[in-house]
Amino acid sequence: MKGKLVIPGDVVAIAEEYSPGKGTYEMDGKIIVSEAGELVMDSKTHTAVVQPINPVAEPKKKDHVLAVISDVRSSMAICELLSIEGTDRAVTGEREATLHVSTISSQYVESVGQAVRVGDVIRAEVIQSTPSVQLSTVNNHMGVLAAHCGRCRSVLISKDRSLYCEECERFEKRKIADDYGAAIVK
Template identity: 30%
Template sequence: MPFVRNGERVIPGQKLCVIEELTPGKGTYEDENGIVRAAIPGVVRLDLMNYVVEVKGKSADQELPSGKDIVIGYVLGMRDEVAAIKIVKSVHGVLKGMVFTGALHISQASPRGYLNTLYDGYRPGDIVKLKVLSGPPYVLSAKGNRLGVILAHCSNCGAPLYLRKDGNLKCKRCGNTEKRVTSVDYVLRER
């Protein structure tokens, strides 16, 4: 028996049901204990014919990223094997006014082979374009030639880095050269 009724208003994190009762739909997620919870504020919709529970927000602005969505964000912080990414925009127009956090694991960090550490391809503050694999919590991937870093700044002086023809990034202010896992959509290119 679900914890909520059809049409009931809920808040993010509120218990809706257990996974054995109903499948999580839009506006919901399954936590690590098998509890389906609300991901956004809104109204519960129980589809008992298809065994799905959804939460409908006030507007399309509360649409959540889903698998295979392409998102834009920036690297909040990182360790050798995982980076926290603040997702701020979807390429397909969802997320208006909303911000989410995702994780980029080293196994999903490069389409061109293995990195020894995430620092070989990313730095905090880099603007990235990534694909959503699953979530929430959001698991992200840079496996694809249009995915990866789309704008980076110099680790020495903070100036924007320009993509050179050899694939390295160069700072025009201090001359520093750095490497990143760059997207073919990298914003600044050396001429």
């Protein structure tokens, strides 16, 4: 099954219509995502479930991976690998990867926090697999795929090559992928 990519904090249904299943919970009448993965809305049981994305195999150089940003430091972001796009390779190997400030964008990035933030899901290219996994998001197709507002946690929408919160009416800077907001798990 190919479903929409969701990240923690996404509101996927109202509680009158769907019950929370694995990977979601109910709060204030809304069904909210608690872990990154593939959204499955079961219309028979009226349950919203998030299936984990097939965990990564040994990442190889040039693989395209999905990862969630777990920590942002001055010169790099720490990422947890979620999957390798387009493969069903079995689970093994390293789950942690780093995205260095110099391999985020073809344009100058002043600080890592101007390009990615904790909780963002990114698509990245593996530029080194050993001894540690190093990622790049320089390519147009690489970068943030899903992100929330740092102030109100609403889903940010893509606007003018930047991200915008309709609730707070403010922009947030990110290095976004060319299909931000439309990415599906594959």
